[in-house]
Amino acid sequence: MEEKNETVTAEETLRTPEPRAAGGHSQIAIITGASSGIGREFARQIDRLKEVDEIWIIARGLKKLDETREELDTPVVQFPLDLTKKESFDNIREALLRQMPIVKYLVNAAGYGKFGSTTELTLEESEGIIELNDRALVTMTGLAVPYMVGGSHILHMGSISAYMPLPDFAAYAASKAFVVSYSYAQRAELKPKGITVTAVCPFWVKTAFFDRVANANATRIPEKYRFMSSPDHVVKKALKAAKKNKPVSINRPAAKCLHVAAKLLPKRVVIALWRGMQKRQRSEKEAKI
Numbered sequence: 001m002e003e004k005n006e007t008v009t010a011e012e013t014l015r016t017p018e019p020r021a022a023g024g025h026s027q028i029a030i031i032t033g034a035s036s037g038i039g040r041e042f043a044r045q046i047d048r049l050k051e052v053d054e055i056w057i058i059a060r061g062l063k064k065l066d067e068t069r070e071e072l073d074t075p076v077v078q079f080p081l082d083l084t085k086k087e088s089f090d091n092i093r094e095a096l097l098r099q100m101p102i103v104k105y106l107v108n109a110a111g112y113g114k115f116g117s118t119t120e121l122t123l124e125e126s127e128g129i130i131e132l133n134d135r136a137l138v139t140m141t142g143l144a145v146p147y148m149v150g151g152s153h154i155l156h157m158g159s160i161s162a163y164m165p166l167p168d169f170a171a172y173a174a175s176k177a178f179v180v181s182y183s184y185a186q187r188a189e190l191k192p193k194g195i196t197v198t199a200v201c202p203f204w205v206k207t208a209f210f211d212r213v214a215n216a217n218a219t220r221i222p223e224k225y226r227f228m229s230s231p232d233h234v235v236k237k238a239l240k241a242a243k244k245n246k247p248v249s250i251n252r253p254a255a256k257c258l259h260v261a262a263k264l265l266p267k268r269v270v271i272a273l274w275r276g277m278q279k280r281q282r283s284e285k286e287a288k289i
């Protein structure tokens, strides 16, 4: 392992002429969305595992990436990048090429959702969800897999909503259905190489996700988020699932019940139940006014 607390910016990495681990490849973890919530918690817990020489953390805001870095003992490389922009990936591609590391963990945790119907959301909002939750996840994975070996782990942030078509959260839920399907197929592809792929599918998690979730015009935003988990619990379970080579990590019984119900029930019933919840919450709100 390299010296602790060494911090390297993406720019410095690009200037590094040779692989930095003398006599071998350094082992790294790459975590998108590591400046907040679940991604930051992955950084903390992977740091504690002491399995990698460096943690590469990616998100738009440098200040919050700094906060993540300050919490970690493992040397960190920060990539303050907007992953909805294709050119952002050039930085990561070049850093990988220069350093030729072994990617021990890839965690695709950057993502967001917006409540609102098709007409309430702007096209930019709907497209942005897919750009980040799906396209960026696929690109990041495509870049990292050539650097992965037997015993490497990929964790994709899905959601329990992956199993349910959700009116007023349609693009988000569909973007997560993509993640789960992609994850299952990729798992089969990478099995011969000994690389595990796990889709992490929690119910609500207490993070900054909810600061960004409301569209200004949305008329049906949930009033209450029941059965909230902590990022700590979600990540603990997810890393355990990856080590056991599980296809999906669902961290709580409530989410497991939803998962089973969503698989068994016809889609129209799932939608009717969601609509019922929306209606109930709206009447409760109106009764309070």
Ligand SMILES: NC(=O)c1ccc[n+]([C@@H]2O[C@H](COP(=O)([O-])OP(=O)(O)OC[C@H]3O[C@@H](n4cnc5c(N)ncnc54)[C@H](OP(=O)(O)O)[C@@H]3O)[C@@H](O)[C@H]2O)c1
Pocket: 032, 033, 034, 035, 036, 037, 038, 039, 058, 059, 060, 061, 064, 081, 082, 083, 084, 108, 109, 110, 111, 112, 113, 132, 133, 157, 158, 159, 160, 201, 202, 203, 204, 205, 206, 207, 208, 209, 210
């Ligand atoms: N919270 C929940 O209830 C919940 C439930 C199920 C699944 N999930 C999924 O879990 C993942 C993590 O969400 P979270 O709850 O931890 O939310 P969060 O606290 O808001 O974290 C989202 C992360 O993504 C980064 N990000 C957002 N837009 C980005 C962009 N354009 N380019 C690069 N990075 C970007 C954010 O940093 P910057 O803003 O600085 O870029 C932040 O680090 C998401 O995929 C989410 O869909 C969340």
